[in-house]
Amino acid sequence: MNSRDRFLYFLSVAAGVTLVFPGPVVAEMQRLDDADLAGISGQSGITLEMDVAVTADRLSYFDDGNGVHLEDLRIGSVTNPDGRAFHRVKVDITDDATLNLDYLVEDRRIEFGDLRLAGAPGLSMGGVFFDHSLEGHLRIRPGGAPGGSGYTFDSAYTMTGGRLGYRTNGNEFFLDDITLDVEALGVTLDVVGDTLRLAAPRIVGSYNVGAIRYSGNPLNHGHSRDATTGALLPSYGSISGAFDLTTATDIQAGGRSGEGLRIDHETTINSAHFIYHDDGNALALRQISGYYRVNDLRLDVTDDWQGRPALGLTLGRMTGEVNIGAIEMGSNGHSLGEVNVSFLLEDREFEGRYYTNALYLQGGGHPDAGSQGLRLATEWSLNQAGLSYTEDGNRVIFSGLQSWGHGDITVNVTRDEIRNGTRFYDGLRIGFEGVKAGYRINGLRVGDEDAPLQGGTELLLALGFYPAYEFELDGHMTLGAGGASGEGITINSDIQLRNGRAALIAAPYDAGSGEVGQKGLWLSDLSYDGHIRDMTVDVTEEGLAFSTGESWSTLDVGNLRLGDKDSGQSFGRFVVQKYETGSGLTIVPGGSGEVCAGGVGATAPACVASGGMWQDRGDEGITVRMKQILAEAADDSRKNAFIWETNRETDGSGQTINGTGTRLVFNDIHTSDGGDFDHDGFDDNTFGVRTDVSIDVYQTRVVKKVDGPDSLGVPGSRGDEKIMDASAAAGYRYESAPSSADLENRPLGFAVRAQTRFKELSINNVDLVHPVGGAQTAVYGVKMQNFDIKANLTATPIP
Amino acid sequence: MMTVATTNVLLLLCALALSIPGQSAAELKRLDDQALGAVAGQGGIYLSGDVSINELGGPVENSYFGRCDDETRKCGARFAYRLKENGGWMVLDDIRGNFAFEGLTLRVRTIDSGFGGDGVLFRADVLELGLPNTVRFNDVRFKIAASSTARPTDPGFQQTDIFSVGMRGEVVMEGNLLVFPVGKP
Known part of the structure; x- marks a missing residue:
C-alpha cells in the first residue's frame, strides 16, 4: 500500500465523519467506530449511520502559553437537548483512487x-x-x-x-x-x-x-x-x-x-x-x-x-x-x-x-x-x-x-x-x-x-453629512426586532460626542501637491448629547422609512472657526437644542425627474419662456423625504432653541469659559398645524417641517465670471460658457456662442432639488442675555405660516 | 448689549454692487481675484439655481390661506413678530415669488496680498461668497402690514396693510462678499 492509498484508506474511514463534523468530534467518532471499521479498505458502497451526541466541558487552544477556552460544547439534537443528531455517510472509492462521500445530517445542533x-x-x-x-x-x-x-x-x-x-x-x-x-x-x-x-x-x-x-x-x-x-x-x-x-x-x-x-x-x-x-x-x-x-x-x-x-x-x-x-x-x-x-x-x-x-x-x-x-x-x-x-x-x-x-x-x-x-x-x-x-x-x-x-x-449638510469630522464617542445603539408594523428594526440610542471638530465647508486636504491642513468652516470644540427612542426602520412600498418616537439632543459648538480647525478665528459659541416627537425620514428611489432649472413653469415651453432650462434628470437618483415635528418645550433639556454666545471670559490657559459671555437666545422654537383642530386643549402638531431633497448628477450651465484666463489658465471672456472637451488641454474650453453639439457637453454637476414646507413655525421669544444684567426679551414671539420654499441648485467646480 | 454681541462678525465688503448692468463693473475689476496673488484653499463650489416661495401656494388651506388660483384667499407665506409684550404684530404677508442666479461661489480662502497692500497685513482666512453676476427676480412680492393677532384665523383678527412690494427683472450683483470673525469670541 503506497502512501496515497494509505491516505485514502484513512480518509475513507475518517473523512466521512470528519468532513461533516468540526474537529472536536473526530476523537469521539474514532472511539465508537474505528475498531469495527478497520477492515473495510478498498471496499465501496459502505454506509455509516450514526446517532451522535457529544459533549465537552472545555476545549482549549494555547498560543505562547495564552489560552482560549470553548466551554460547554455540545453536538446533538436541535429539538431535544439530550437527544442525538442522525448522520448517514455513504463511502465509495472509485478506480481512479477518488473518494466519494454522500452524506446526510439531520436535526444537528453544534453549540458552546x-x-x-x-x-x-x-x-x-x-x-x-x-x-x-x-x-x-x-x-x-x-x-x-x-x-x-x-x-x-x-x-x-x-x-x-x-x-x-x-x-x-x-x-x-x-x-x-x-x-x-x-x-x-x-x-x-x-x-x-x-x-x-x-x-x-x-x-x-x-x-x-x-x-x-x-x-x-x-x-x-x-x-x-x-x-x-x-x-x-x-x-x-x-x-x-x-x-x-x-x-x-x-x-x-x-x-x-x-x-x-x-x-x-x-x-x-x-x-x-x-x-x-x-x-x-x-x-x-x-x-x-x-x-x-x-x-x-x-x-x-x-x-x-x-x-x-x-x-x-x-x-x-x-x-x-x-x-x-x-x-x-x-x-x-x-x-x-x-x-x-x-x-x-x-x-x-x-x-x-x-x-x-x-x-x-x-x-x-x-x-x-x-x-x-x-x-x-x-x-x-x-x-x-x-x-x-x-x-x-x-x-x-x-x-x-x-x-x-x-x-x-x-x-x-x-x-x-x-x-x-x-x-x-x-x-x-x-x-x-x-x-x-x-x-x-x-x-x-x-x-x-x-x-x-x-x-x-x-x-448634503441638511442630511447630516459633514465633509470632515473628528470626535470622541461614547454611548450605544440598540437594534430591536420589529418595525412600525410587523418586521423591521427598532432603534434606541444614547450618543455622546466630545472634543469634536466637524467641517461645514472644507477645502481639499490634498489638492495635488501633498497633504496640508484642511481649511474650512469648522464646528470646533464640539460636544453632542443625543437620544433617540423608538425609531423604527422599515422597507415600505415607497422606500426605506425611518420613524422616530421621540428624540432630543444638544449640540454645543464651543467655537465656530474659520480656516484652521484648531487655531482659526472664532465666530463664538453656538448651541443648538432639538426636541422632536413623531418625526420621520423616507429614502425613495428616483431623483428630481423633470425640472425647470432657473425658471418657473410646469411645462417645457413655460419654463423656457420664464428664462429657465427644462431638464429631464432621468428615473434614477435619490430622494429623501423628511418630516420634523418640532415639539414645544417640555423642559430645559427637551426643547428647540438656538444660542449664540460671544465675548466670553477666558481661564488661566486662555480657554474661553462657556456661559460667561453675552448670549442671543432663540427660545422654544416649535411647529404647529396652526390651531387646536381636535379640541384637546393643545395646538395640533402633525405636519411639522417637511423637506424633500432630491439628488441627481446632471449637466449644468457654467459661465465665466471674469475676463481672462481662469485658475487653470484656460482663456475666456466673461459670460462664456464652459464646455467639456477631452481634446482640450485642461479637459474643457470656453465658448461665447456654444453650438448645439457643445450644449450636449456641458459640465456635470451635483444637482439638488429641495422643497421645504411648514404650516406654522413659532419662536416663543428672542432674548439677549448679559452675564451680569440677565435676560431681556427683544422679540415677544415670531410666527411664520404657510411656507412652501423650493430650491433647485447645481454645484460644479469653480471655473 | 446688542452692540457688543454683534461686533464679532464684520463683513469686509471688498466688492459688492447692487445695481443695473454695467454700472459698477469697472470699479469691481480693480479688486477682483487677479490682483489678489496667492490663494490657498482652492476647491469650493459654483452654485447655480433658483429659489421660489409659494409658487402655487403653501400647505395651509383655511378661511385666509388658499391656492394661488383662488383669488378670495392669500397664497403667500406670512411672517409675523412683535417687539412688545401683549402688543400688536408686524407682518410680512403674502410673500411669494421666484429668483434665479448663476455662478454664486462659495469657498474658504486665505488673503495675504492685494487690497492695496492691506492683504499682507490682514493675512487671515475668510469665507468668500462670490456673488452671481445676475440675479433674475420673477414676480417677487410681499406686503408690510400691522396685525392685531399672530394668526389671521385668531378671534378678533384685524390687519392693516401698509404697503406692497413687487420685484421683477434682473439685478447685477458682482464681486465678492468676504465674511470673517473679529473681536472676542
Missing part, C-alpha cells in the same frame, strides 16, 4: 455556552449555537493545483432548517430558518513550502434566511417561538441572496508574535446579489461584483494595547473594490443607481498618531449587562477609499475618503430593563466606549476620477 480567555476567566464572550440539516456529497481526488501534489475536492450540499444564534445573559439574537445551497468544484489543497494553500476556482451558491429573530426570554434557546406565550419571536426581517466567488487562501504558522496563525486571502466576487425583505417589501443590492485581498492577517491569543487578555486579529493590509450595479427598493423596484466602493486599509499616521488595523476580542461586553458579552478593542486605519455613485449614467465620486479610529466597541444582546444602574433596551446593543475616530474626504469629483476636485458636500 461560553468562549473565555484564560487570562480573564470571569468574563465570557457569550455562546453560539448552529442548527442545521445537511445533504450533499464530497469527492476527494489526488492531485492539487497544477504541478502540485495535493488534493482536489468537489463539494456540493444543501443546508435546510438552519439557525445561527448568539446568546448573552439569557438573551438571543439569531438567524432563523436558513437554507443554503453551495457547489464548489475543483477546490485544491496543497502544501507549498511552509504554506497550506486552499484555492477554490468557483464557489456558487444561494441562501435564504427566513427571519432574523430576537428573544429576551431566558427560557427560550434556539426556538422560533416564545417558550412562554407560543408566539413567533419578533423579526428584524429576512434576507436572501446568491453568490459566485473565486477564492484563494494561504495559511501559515506564526502569529504577530511567537505562535499563532497567518492568513493571506483573496476573493473575487464574480457576481452576487443581496435582498433584505421586510413584510414583503424588498431592499435589493443587485449586480454585485468586485474583489478583496487580505494580506498578512495574524491570529494570536495575546494582550491588547491596554494589557487586557484578548484574541487578537491584526491586519497587515487589505484592499478591495465592490461594485453594486443597482440598489432597488420600494414596490416598483426602482433603482437609486449604482454604487462603487474601493478601499485600502493599511497602517499610517493621522492627525499626529499612528493607526493600525487590529481587532482584539474580549469577553464581557458592557460591564452592567452581565458577565457575557463581547468587547472589541478596535483600531482602524482606512488609508484611502473612494465612493462613487452613478445614476442615469452620470457619476459623482466622494474622492479621497479616509478614516481612522481607536477604542472599545461592546456587543450584547440585552432586554428592556435597568440593570446595575444602566438602562438597557430590547435588542442587539452596540456600545461605544472611548472611541476616538474621524473621517475626511478630499472633495467631490463629478464625471470621472480625473475630474477636478470640487465642493458640493455642503448641499
